[in-house]
Amino acid sequence: MRKSILARLNNWIIFSLMTLIVLTIVIASTILFNFLRKEEIKRVDILVSALKFQQEVTTPSLEIQSLILQIYSSNTTIPVIILDKEDQIIDSKNIPREIENNSREIILLAKQMAQHYPPIELKFPNQNNQFVYYDNSRLLNNLRYSPYILGFFILSYFLFSFWFLRTIKKTDEGYLWAGLAKETAHQIGTPLSSMIGWIEIMKLEHPDSEGVYEIEKDIERLRTISERFSKIGSVPELNDTDFNTTIQDNYNYLKTRISRKVNFSLQLPPDDIQVPHNKILMSWVIENLVKNAVDAMKGDGTLTMSVFEKNKNILVEVKDTGSGMTKRQAANAFKPGYSTKKRGWGLGLSLAKRVVQEYHNGDIKIAHTEVGKGTTFRITIRKS
Incomplete structure (x- = not known):
């Protein structure tokens, strides 16, 4: 419980920090971009105004000439190219270094600038007019892409937030159901201990009683169920390796306890399969799938359990001829608390998924389902 609280607290701390970082970056980037953009526009306006003033005043004073030169x-930062009417270079400023000594490239750059801003014509009495070409600074041009970068960053943040909140929800649900499973095991354990003591006394008084023998089997079954629940939420040991034996034992047990109207069959590969697994938990997964299949067929139909190898994986399929599922039911089948039955907590498939994915590094899914024709569940586990 303490670990779950710390885990949730750490997640919320990370989420809060990420939110603060994103907000800071967005606000700072917006302020910086707007400031630099306004400054660039002011400088371009001042430069253009100075050049126009120089053009309009016929005999500017030395102070005015000095001021214009200073501007x-x-x-x-702002690239400027001045050409005469014959496209001869008069002056250039803030252009790329690689073309500073290349007249042809400078003239081409000036024509490209003219596509962004019309050149300013400087008229002189001798008719040797000049043309001032200018463009945005490199910094301002680069800032044009900042909204796209910022948008991408914000989108990534929202995707992360969605993933984060979804993970939080799944984690909370996992702790809830694991806690419920452990509490169930604890509650079963108290009367079970008493029953084990009473059955030993009954065996002494009636050693050959068939009833005592059957009760002993049921008590052993309850002990197995209790052990299964107690392992949820803790890391089980994968000591069992003979996968065929686990499936066969589970099949033998279930076949005697389901309706005789169900044609239950098992298909195993001829060779032994060595897969590290926990027999108690894996048997529970199979039992859940078989019971769901029997319920879907309402105790009458064909139920096939198959085990086969595919590449480096072992596949277990439980196929029934029951009512099948709609797309919505199939999408929600493994969600905690979801159930199509009037009775039940919707816990079985959720815990089965946890056992397969988290404890055995495998996968469990609905391989195929069709309303009115049946459903096939598939478990996939790596061989090694």
Whole structure:
């Protein structure tokens, strides 16, 4: 219980930190982008205004010329190219270094700038007019992609949040059902201990009684059930290796306890299968699938259990000719608390999935189902 609380607390701390980081990045990026964009626009406006003023004033004073020169020199980021009417280079500033000594490339760059902003024409009395080409700075051009990067980051954050909250929900459900299973084992254990003592006394008084023998088998069965529940929530030891024997023993037990109207058959591979597993828990999984199949057939039909190898995996299929499932029922079949029966907690398949996936590193799913024709459950476990 303490571990579950700490796990949830750690998850919420991580979630809160991620939320704070995302909000900080979004706010800081937005403020920075808007500030730099406004500053670039101001500088472009000032530079253009200075060049236009120089063009309009016929005899500017030395102070004005000095001010215009200072404005032009202070520009260290905005690329500017000045050409005459014959496309001869008068001056260039803040252009890529690799083309600084290449006149042809500079002229091509100027024509590309003209596609973004129309050049400013500087008129002179001698008709040797000049044209000022300019563009956004490299920083501002790069900032054009920041909204897309930011959008991608936010989308990734929301996907992470969805995964995180879903994991939290599954973790809480897992702890709930594991706790319920352990409590059930504890509650069964008290009267079971008493029953074991009484059956020993009955065996002394009636050693050959068939009734005592049958009760002893049922008590042993209750002990097995109690042990199964007690293992949920803890890491079981995978000491058993003969998978065929586990399936065969489970089949033999179940065949004597289901309706005789059910044609129950087992198909095993001819060779032994060595798979590390926990016999008690794996038998529980098979028993859950078989009981669900019998309920779906209402005690009358054909039930086939098959074990076969495929690549490096061992597959166990439980196929029935029962009522089948709709798509919605199949999608919810393994969810804790979901059940199509009037009775039951919807716990069996959920715990079966936990046993296969978490304890045996395998998978369990509905391989095929069709309403009115039946369902096939499939367990997949790696051989080694």
